[in-house]
Amino acid sequence: MIAEIGRFLIALAFIACLAQTLLAWRGADQGGRSGAARAGAAAAEIAVIAAGLAFLLLIISFLRSDFSIAYVASHSHVDKPLIYKISGAWGGHEGSMLLWCWILALFGLGLARIGPKDLALRSRAVSFQGLLSTLFFAFLAFASNPFERILPAPIQGADLNPILQDPLLAIHPPMLYVGYVGLSAAFAIAAAGLVQRSGGRALASALRPWALGAWASLTAGIALGAWWAYYELGWGGWWFWDPVENASFMPWLLGAALIHSAIATEKRGAFPGWTVFLALIAYILSILGAFLVRSGVITSVHAFALDPERGVWILGMLGVSAVAGFFLFALRAGSLGEGDGFEPTSREAFIGANNLLLAVTAGVVLIGTLYPLFVDIMGWPMISVGPPYFDASATPLLILAAALMPLAPFLPWANGGAKPGLKQMRAALLLLPVAGVVIAFVWFGAPVMAVAAGGVGAWALAGAAMDARIHWQTAKSRTARLALSGRALAHAGVGFIALGGAADASRPADIHRALAPGESMTIAGRTLTLEDVRRADGPNFMADRATIRVDGRSTVRPERRFYPAANQTTREVGLGSDVRGDIYLSIGEARTREDGVMAYEVRAAFHPLVWMLGLGAFLVVTGGGLALCARVTGGVPAKVKVKVKRESAEAPETPAGAGSGQA
Amino acid sequence: MIVFTLICVALGALAAIWLARPLLGEGGPARMVGLGAGAVLAIGALAAYAVNGMPDAPGAPYEPRMAALRDVDPATLSPAEQEEWLRDVVRREPADLDSRRLLARYLASTDRHLEAIAHLEQALRLRTDARLLTDLGQIIMELNEGVMTPEARRAFRAAHDEDPARPEAAYFLGAAAYEDGDRNTAAAYWGGILARLEADDPNRMLIASRAADLLSRPSMGGGDPAALTEGAERPDIEAMIAGMIDGLEQRLDDDPHDVSGWLTLARARMMQDDPASAARALARGRAVFSEDPGARALLGALGDAFELEETDA
Numbered sequence: 001m002i003a004e005i006g007r008f009l010i011a012l013a014f015i016a017c018l019a020q021t022l023l024a025w026r027g028a029d030q031g032g033r034s035g036a037a038r039a040g041a042a043a044a045e046i047a048v049i050a051a052g053l054a055f056l057l058l059i060i061s062f063l064r065s066d067f068s069i070a071y072v073a074s075h076s077h078v079d080k081p082l083i084y085k086i087s088g089a090w091g092g093h094e095g096s097m098l099l100w101c102w103i104l105a106l107f108g109l110g111l112a113r114i115g116p117k118d119l120a121l122r123s124r125a126v127s128f129q130g131l132l133s134t135l136f137f138a139f140l141a142f143a144s145n146p147f148e149r150i151l152p153a154p155i156q157g158a159d160l161n162p163i164l165q166d167p168l169l170a171i172h173p174p175m176l177y178v179g180y181v182g183l184s185a186a187f188a189i190a191a192a193g194l195v196q197r198s199g200g201r202a203l204a205s206a207l208r209p210w211a212l213g214a215w216a217s218l219t220a221g222i223a224l225g226a227w228w229a230y231y232e233l234g235w236g237g238w239w240f241w242d243p244v245e246n247a248s249f250m251p252w253l254l255g256a257a258l259i260h261s262a263i264a265t266e267k268r269g270a271f272p273g274w275t276v277f278l279a280l281i282a283y284i285l286s287i288l289g290a291f292l293v294r295s296g297v298i299t300s301v302h303a304f305a306l307d308p309e310r311g312v313w314i315l316g317m318l319g320v321s322a323v324a325g326f327f328l329f330a331l332r333a334g335s336l337g338e339g340d341g342f343e344p345t346s347r348e349a350f351i352g353a354n355n356l357l358l359a360v361t362a363g364v365v366l367i368g369t370l371y372p373l374f375v376d377i378m379g380w381p382m383i384s385v386g387p388p389y390f391d392a393s394a395t396p397l398l399i400l401a402a403a404l405m406p407l408a409p410f411l412p413w414a415n416g417g418a419k420p421g422l423k424q425m426r427a428a429l430l431l432l433p434v435a436g437v438v439i440a441f442v443w444f445g446a447p448v449m450a451v452a453a454g455g456v457g458a459w460a461l462a463g464a465a466m467d468a469r470i471h472w473q474t475a476k477s478r479t480a481r482l483a484l485s486g487r488a489l490a491h492a493g494v495g496f497i498a499l500g501g502a503a504d505a506s507r508p509a510d511i512h513r514a515l516a517p518g519e520s521m522t523i524a525g526r527t528l529t530l531e532d533v534r535r536a537d538g539p540n541f542m543a544d545r546a547t548i549r550v551d552g553r554s555t556v557r558p559e560r561r562f563y564p565a566a567n568q569t570t571r572e573v574g575l576g577s578d579v580r581g582d583i584y585l586s587i588g589e590a591r592t593r594e595d596g597v598m599a600y601e602v603r604a605a606f607h608p609l610v611w612m613l614g615l616g617a618f619l620v621v622t623g624g625g626l627a628l629c630a631r632v633t634g635g636v637p638a639k640v641k642v643k644v645k646r647e648s649a650e651a652p653e654t655p656a657g658a659g660s661g662q663a
Numbered sequence: 664m665i666v667f668t669l670i671c672v673a674l675g676a677l678a679a680i681w682l683a684r685p686l687l688g689e690g691g692p693a694r695m696v697g698l699g700a701g702a703v704l705a706i707g708a709l710a711a712y713a714v715n716g717m718p719d720a721p722g723a724p725y726e727p728r729m730a731a732l733r734d735v736d737p738a739t740l741s742p743a744e745q746e747e748w749l750r751d752v753v754r755r756e757p758a759d760l761d762s763r764r765l766l767a768r769y770l771a772s773t774d775r776h777l778e779a780i781a782h783l784e785q786a787l788r789l790r791t792d793a794r795l796l797t798d799l800g801q802i803i804m805e806l807n808e809g810v811m812t813p814e815a816r817r818a819f820r821a822a823h824d825e826d827p828a829r830p831e832a833a834y835f836l837g838a839a840a841y842e843d844g845d846r847n848t849a850a851a852y853w854g855g856i857l858a859r860l861e862a863d864d865p866n867r868m869l870i871a872s873r874a875a876d877l878l879s880r881p882s883m884g885g886g887d888p889a890a891l892t893e894g895a896e897r898p899d900i901e902a903m904i905a906g907m908i909d910g911l912e913q914r915l916d917d918d919p920h921d922v923s924g925w926l927t928l929a930r931a932r933m934m935q936d937d938p939a940s941a942a943r944a945l946a947r948g949r950a951v952f953s954e955d956p957g958a959r960a961l962l963g964a965l966g967d968a969f970e971l972e973e974t975d976a
Contacts, residue, residue: 001667004718008671011711012678015704019682023700035693038685039700046678046704065725078725079754141711148715153723155732155747535784542781564778598813 006057007147013050014137019043020130032119041112047105068153071146077159079540087170094146103181104133116206124192135317159565172224179218180286185210187283194328200272200336204265215255216624223617234571241390246369247289254282257358269339270348280325287318350408357401406463430462446506457498464492479634490623493616500612514599524606546587558587581608675705776806796822797831830856846923854957871964879926919951922958942971
């Protein structure tokens with residue numbers, strides 16, 4: 001019965017989203033404070049509660065191991081640890097789609113409660129969010145229902161893919177979905193603004209916090225995914241330009257462009273059309289990502305089970321969203337207004353240049369990701385586009401963007417003039433650490449691109465430090481200081497990521513050796529001694545755990561696991577971390593060597609400064625969070641306030657209970 | 664079904680009221696819109712559910728299903744249910760070594776050797792047991808396509824040390840010795856089993872005939888059999904073989920305490936189409952090993968295989 005109630009709740013959420021779309025639209029037509037607008041918000045509440053309850057029932061079904069539910073039967077097992085029984089609820093396509101839909105509904109409710117202050121715009125945005133939710137809930141209810149039954153029920157489940165049985169994978173998808181789906185709120189506000197003919201500044205002001213929150217969450221999701229890939233897949237890579245990675249990276253790039261473009265639009269009225277266009281396309285690329293991951297058109301370690309029928313559904317949703325968004329944009333972009341002019345040496349100009357670089361990078365990644373599909377459709381010989389293409393095309397663009405990044409905070413708005421900024425920056429001082437890092441990378445024989453990335457990383461770090469130091473004195477209010485901290489941390493994070501990535505690209509070659517207990521090998525000046533290998537079985541796996549001593553001091557314990565229910569073997573990497581980097585060890589099968597001795601295949605790698613990647617991502621997310629705090633607690637800039645006030649004066653009063661949040 | 668319907672109707676009605684509430688207070692056409700929207704929500708949700716819904720389909724959570732299976736005779740269950748039945752016992756009573764052993768054997772029979780080995784190793788952590796060790800050795804051999812690996816050998820050795828009377832471990836240790844070319848040790852293991860087993864034990868006959876067959880095969884001393892006869896004409900080959908057999912008999916005259924030698928000689932004589940000499944060789948062997956019932960059983964088994972009358976030396 002639980003399964004059928006869950007299925008009913010999904011149906012209820014689907015109809016509620018439809019009601020949200022229609023009622024909120026009518027409410028927007030009536031100025032955003034009528035009963036229809038409130039009913040639209042009530043529909044969003046119903047969708048959130050129904051989808052949330054359905055998700056809870058799905059988790060309960062996992063905990064009860066109800067294998068009459070096909071999704072549970074194919075993603076769980078009685079012996080699976082509790083945490084993975086819970087995370088199994090979003091470990092496969094159907095369950096993760098329910099989570100996606102729930103988050104969509106939550107953002108719909110968020111817009112209804114703390115959306116744009118202009119109530120008509122808010123109601124229209126709620127309506128658009130309802131439309132997006134309706135599409136996805138329809139897909140969930142009719143093509144990907146997680147409560148689909150399998151009768152007679154198997155006595156045992158097939159278990160969750162062992163590589164997904166990892167604590168990080170329990171939180172990576174929710175973070176990623178908040179990022180993907182959060183961009184839907186920016187889309188909805190942008191589309192609503194086009195319908196309402198809201199000015200560019202007001203629109204940028206309304207959508208920026210949503211874009212900021214979504215982008216910070218997307219950053220966290222991508223970083224967690226990269227970390228997971230680093231230690232779980234067993235080959236030490238954290239980014240491989242895999243199509244699914246690219247699917248998340250493209251909205252991230254456009255999201256980064258959007259939050260910066262929105263600042264320029266909000267403060268100076270610059271790029272209004274571009275900002276709205278980015279808000280539309282960033283979410284459209286999120287749906288494209290969902291299509292790539294879930295349709296089966298591409299092969300990837302991250303992809304869900306292949307199902308072309310689902311692909312057609314998602315393609316349909318992609319089409320509806322894209323056509324609706326771009327049609328509105330083509331029709332109403334003129335209503336966004338034009339900003340004040342600016343000089344080529346102004347802050348707007350640098351933000352614009354960086355936006356261009358980020359957008360071109362996203363385009364380059366899009367072409368590389370979709371080209372094999374295009375080739376396949378055309379019936380040409382199959383090809384794969386991999387790291388060589390992306391390293392040669394996207395990486396230089398990103399290095400260039402990172403090189404420009406520290407300059408903008410030192411440049412004035414509008415009329416520009418680089419001289420005072422450069423003076424303030426003490427550019428020569430910034431070049432010292434850059435030179436130091438470049439020399440160090442060259443000394444260690446790093447590739448050219450890594451030297452460039454390392455130098456840019458140092459440049460960004462020095463720029464962020466100087467930005468914080470100089471502008472802290474002029475930032476008097478708490479909000480200004482929060483915003484400054486957010487900016488400096490996020491930019492420093494980018495610097496750390498560039499440094500960490502450059503260092504990792506310069507790492508020594510991996511070593512593979514068959515070691516018997518007591519034998520040693522050396523990598524990066526460290527002596528690794530295999531002490532023993534023992535059984536270390538878990539609740540649903542069998543494992544051989546090696547104890548490897550590093551330099552006679554610390555020990556690292558990689559494992560080789562076999563999950564019988566899934567009939568799959570995994571390597572659990574052992575990491576020995578210090579400030580210099582990670583000793584990365586994995587262990588393979590026991591084999592008899594040519595000399596007749598039983599030995600274990602040990603793969604050893606050294607990843608220098610890899611911790612900088614994690615620190616960088618953490619700083620970017622923290623910076624995004626602080627900027628969001630500053631934006632939410634500090635209110636909108638004075639210029640926008642004036643405009644919003646004028647619009648509010650024309651609009652009816654805020655209804656009671658409609659929320660007093662700031663956007 | 665009734666409870667489910669009531670729950671759905673209640674949920675639908677609650678949602679409808681919640682949706683309509685803001686509009687009902689407005690009066691006029693808005694009120695009608697509210698009522699209509701509420702009704703559409705509830706009815707629409709039921710309709711959307713009905714597209715693929717299965718209101719009659721019961722849930723099947725694991726625990727109640729397993730509780731029901733526990734009361735059923737396992738023999739009446741499907742193979743998947745039998746496996747789960749065993750797993751359930753092992754989960755509830757980890758120290759029940761018999762169930763764990765049965766599960767391991769079932770898993771091995773369905774080509775899931777690694778998991779079977781893991782279960783046996785877990786059982787062995789609880790108690791050292793010759794049967795478990797023997798099963799472990801056998802499953803390791805199955806996993807390695809019949810090859811006696813060092814791990815399998817260790818398991819059989821431990822099983823034999825634990826309970827020397829168990830025939831399985833001794834049989835496989837004999838096979839390991841035979842693979843190593845140590846026929847005397849192999850004969851000692853196999854003869855030991857035969858000496859311990861009752862005369863009417865069906866396993867005794869099987870082991871005896873298999874052991875006699877193996878031990879009677881000519882030993883090439885590690886050389887290539889083809890190399891011995893390479894380039895030789897057929898009469899030369901026959902003469903060469905006859906010479907080798909005579910040489911073997913001579914060696915046994917000098918050192919008669921070699922049961923494998925007597926078995927090989929008897930087999931060779933049969934190959935020469937000389938059953939009388941073969942029977943004589945077996946009789947001589949029996950005389951030499953008159954105090955060793957195991958060796959006598961091996962010699963007897965070969966005689967039975969060749970349908971030779973038992974004669975005196």
